[in-house]
Amino acid sequence: MEILVDFALLALLAVTAMAVVRVTNLFAAVMFAGIYSFLSACLFTVMDAVDVAFTEAAVGAGISTVLMLATLALVGSKVTTPQFRITAMSTKVPPRRPIFPLFVVLVTGGILVYGTLDMPPYGNPDDPVHNHVAPHYLEESGHEIGVPNVVTSVLASYRGYDTMGETTVVFTAAVGVMILLSSLRGRDTYGQEAWGDEKVQDLDVGFVDAFGEEMDAPSPKVGRRKKRKRRKKGGRG
């Protein structure tokens, strides 16, 4: 029975991943990514990793999706495909198909599949993974730590250094986001230093009228040139 569930979940995962590739609207792609996270959480439950499933359901499907949607609110959710833009700009350029990426992916995937042929059998207790430190954790943690959940005792005690490093990484990521998103609210402080206050004002107007409206206009070329000019003007001053 468990194997059937496994098969079904893996198939659904593959279908969802393909949907993320095919969908052109970013909003829909983000939603599919959320579904993908939930499905992988189900798969983790089937594979006895309940803690991981819990985390994946809370983080991957919850926080990650919310952050993606917050980003989409800022950057817009429409993808202009290269194909569309090229035909809009010039009719001479031949249609571009992603043959080369497909080739690279197929070759890499083929090599990886060849590699899996030497993998130890799935779920066998004699695999090398299960015979190194894991038996010690499972047998000794009961009276060494006294906490029933082995994952917690390994996470917090045996591998406390690891977890401390990860916590620091999470903290550093927050610092990175703060640095990236807090320094300017619509104003470029770098530009302020280099070009003085009034030029920065000019640049701001340039950004707005170059991209505020012409993002939707059929010919993006004009807008880009305009912006280029403004930038140069700012640079000279």
Next chain:
Amino acid sequence: MSDQVILRVATKIIVPTILLYALYVQFHGDFGPGGGFQAGVIFAAGIILYSLVFGLRRTQKVLPSWVARLAASTGVLIYAGTGVVALLKGGKFLDYSVLAHDPEHGQHLGILFVEIGVMITVLGVMITIFYFFAARGREDL
């Protein structure tokens, strides 16, 4: 979104439940699935739900941005501080056995503090990141 009566009432009931559940996950982590990482994320999800319905300004009255930032750094401090306390008590860094008279009791204590540190860091980080994304491009906040 202030006219959405049903959403507001439902959120007022759901958010405390979520926060309580986060604490349950935190302190039940020794006996079942759960722990600091999950608890922090669930707590942050509750706060994010509140701010999605009631707006960022009201949320930041409840939990100001500096509190979230302080939490993010305090958690790491608690974690590393547990290790330093173990060091001062004559053990190795992050060796909890020396924290109490009984090694097993010491391990319990150490895991409790470490998990609390992880939870506080994760919730602070997630809320901070959400605040910065949500406040971006809005001059009024």
Next chain:
Amino acid sequence: MTFVADALSWICLLGGGVFVVIGAIGVIRMPDLFTRLHAAGITDTMGAGFILVGLMFQGGMSLITAKLILVLGFLWFSSPVSTYALARATLASGQEPFWSEDLEIPDTARIPGMVYPVDAMGEADAESGEEEE
């Protein structure tokens, strides 16, 4: 006693599965978002509800059953609210439900041999419009 509990639990689990399948069919076959929500709501409330009740029979009088009751209460509270919020958001974004006179059932979605009242309504409307002209 265990036999009765097992039988009840199986009935509930299968019933829940049936409701989930009905919800999935509805999501695929319905014409627009509002009717799809109507179908998807059944998955959250009836489908998941029956499955949880079936699991409660398996759990017996224990802590597991108490937790399942809590899960059920939370689900029954939150999923209608989320469905409502989704419908409101769709309305706010400018998408209106299909009214019955606008509804055109595509040929692929028709069950053979079934009479659809929508067709009669559409014809009546068209006729009355011609008369007025």
Next chain:
Amino acid sequence: MRILGLYNYWVFVFLMMVGFYILISRRNLVKKILGLNIFQTSVFIFYISMGKIIGGTAPILVEGEGEVVYSNPLPSVLILTAIVVGVSTTAVALSLVVRIKEAYGTIEGDEITAMDNEMPPP
């Protein structure tokens, strides 16, 4: 079991390659981040499927039930922290995307390259 194991690994390779394909063929930066996430999750699945023991149960110790086979807790621990770190780094990437959008007005990779090279786009 051998077939199931290989099937498991093949699906993992497939998911990884789907993520890789999104990463190298799509120009949209948000789409690229989604591809990275899929790639990442496929690695998680790979780790967890290595830790599974058939007939085992979740590694939460049960008192006095005789011989119980537990699955390997070590991959769980590694992946548990990796997921949270993954979402943090995703947040950094997304904030970079927001800044790029504000500076260039677009999040399409080829348009950004064209602007940087001061060339008309292809």
